[in-house]
Amino acid sequence: MKNIFIAASMVLCAAATNAMELSLERAVEMIAAESQDLKKAEFNVSRARSGLDSVKSNRRPQISASATYMNIINVENPGRPLGFDLSGFGDDLPDGVPAFIEFPDNIGIAGLSINQPIYTFGRIGNAADAAHHAISGARSGSELAKREIRAAAAQIYWTARMTDEIVRIADKNLKSSKDAERRLTDAGRANRSNLVKILADIAAKEIALSDAEFNRDSAHRLLKIMAGIEEAAPLNLTDNFPKRFEHLTVAQELTRNPEWDMLEAQARMQMSQAAARASENRPVLGATASYNYVMMHTEPGVWRGNDSQSAMVGLSLQIPLFDGGQARANSRMDRLAAEATRQDLDKSRRMKMNEYRDALLNHERLLANLDKLDRAHDLAERAVQISMDRFAAGQTSAVELSDVQSALMQMDMAVIGAKFNIIMAEEAIRKLSGETNE
Numbered sequence: 001m002k003n004i005f006i007a008a009s010m011v012l013c014a015a016a017t018n019a020m021e022l023s024l025e026r027a028v029e030m031i032a033a034e035s036q037d038l039k040k041a042e043f044n045v046s047r048a049r050s051g052l053d054s055v056k057s058n059r060r061p062q063i064s065a066s067a068t069y070m071n072i073i074n075v076e077n078p079g080r081p082l083g084f085d086l087s088g089f090g091d092d093l094p095d096g097v098p099a100f101i102e103f104p105d106n107i108g109i110a111g112l113s114i115n116q117p118i119y120t121f122g123r124i125g126n127a128a129d130a131a132h133h134a135i136s137g138a139r140s141g142s143e144l145a146k147r148e149i150r151a152a153a154a155q156i157y158w159t160a161r162m163t164d165e166i167v168r169i170a171d172k173n174l175k176s177s178k179d180a181e182r183r184l185t186d187a188g189r190a191n192r193s194n195l196v197k198i199l200a201d202i203a204a205k206e207i208a209l210s211d212a213e214f215n216r217d218s219a220h221r222l223l224k225i226m227a228g229i230e231e232a233a234p235l236n237l238t239d240n241f242p243k244r245f246e247h248l249t250v251a252q253e254l255t256r257n258p259e260w261d262m263l264e265a266q267a268r269m270q271m272s273q274a275a276a277r278a279s280e281n282r283p284v285l286g287a288t289a290s291y292n293y294v295m296m297h298t299e300p301g302v303w304r305g306n307d308s309q310s311a312m313v314g315l316s317l318q319i320p321l322f323d324g325g326q327a328r329a330n331s332r333m334d335r336l337a338a339e340a341t342r343q344d345l346d347k348s349r350r351m352k353m354n355e356y357r358d359a360l361l362n363h364e365r366l367l368a369n370l371d372k373l374d375r376a377h378d379l380a381e382r383a384v385q386i387s388m389d390r391f392a393a394g395q396t397s398a399v400e401l402s403d404v405q406s407a408l409m410q411m412d413m414a415v416i417g418a419k420f421n422i423i424m425a426e427e428a429i430r431k432l433s434g435e436t437n438e
Contacts, residue, residue: 052131104296111292130272137265274334
């Protein structure tokens with residue numbers, strides 16, 4: 001039995017030593033690395049940059065190559081090639097001139113063409129502005145996603161950490177009842193009613209401890225899943241609940257938020273898109289150049305016949321005449337969309353500023369409540385100690401002892417819950433403003 005006990009102790013020590021230590025910041029990093037929302041936000045930034053590259057490409061020369069082969073068919077007489085029939089001139093034909101002159105009906109053409117926009121009257125420039133605003137909006141969306149993920153990760157981490165503390169509190173409460181039972185039996189005067197009450201408390205507290213351990217395991221499992229940690233790996237959460245909290249030294253009014261930046265950039269992008277669509281009714285001035293190499297023969301082997309070359313350099317002016325009002329309608333839709341976005345921006349500003357103010361006030365309220373809970377907790381501890389001493393001396397009943405122990409457990413739960421709420425209030429302020437005391 002001694003050897004078995006030693007072996008079990010070694011296994012438990014090894015398991016505790018091999019537990020993965022996880023801090024809050026590390027958990028945030030791991031959860032962010034696994035977050036699909038953040039990956040999507042980063043993809044949106046890359047997509048916006050690709051949109052800008054696409055717009056910029058319209059300013060560069062467009063070079064195209066072409067190759068064509070044609071076989072011309074005599075529709076009136078498909079079995080006969082195209083040409084001039086001079087047989088009617090008879091003997092008047094000069095020497096060496098055939099009675100039928102056949103046209104080359106196999107033609108091959110290969111060429112290059114270059115088109116360079118010179119001035120588009122705002123079409124490309126406004127589209128580029130829209131792309132720049134799209135990038136700004138995507139970056140703000142990425143920052144917003146990071147803050148949301150940070151807040152969610154902190155809640156998951158501190159929830160798991162709180163369940164650790166709840167297990168500790170439940171275990172301490174159970175041990176307190178077992179200690180009372182031991183004192184009662186050691187004193188040699190185990191009153192039956194007192195003993196039954198204590199044993200009932202022990203059974204109830206064992207169930208409470210089992211429930212707390214289950215909740216802890218569930219919270220740790222969720223943390224592992226979100227952070228991409230192997231489910232079977234034991235965790236040791238290294239960040240503890242602070243013993244004391246300080247008042248926040250942050251701005252009392254919210255002046256900036258990624259959601260506002262994102263909506264502002266979106267509205268500007270839509271206005272630039274509206275200007276770009278309106279520019280579709282304006283001319284486009286460009287330079288153009290082309291080169292063609294032509295081969296012709298009466299047989300399919302065009303390279304054995306005649307060839308020629310041609311080149312062209314010039315300016316082109318494309319003037320839209322009538323599009324049925326499409327450009328104007330599209331421009332109006334974008335302007336209306338921009339106005340709707342600005343309404344969303346105004347609403348977001350009012351809501352976020354109120355939310356930020358509430359978060360600050362809630363933080364101050366929770367700090368004041370924690371001070372009161374700490375004092376009440378100290379008194380509950382003293383009450384338990386006094387009751388334990390009286391119980392051991394036979395001066396009080398198990399019912400009174402159970403009541404003060406339950407009151408202490410409730411105070412333990414209230415204190416840890418208050419600390420959790422304070423941390424969550426600080427994370428809410430961080431999510432809105434991007435700053436805390438740190």
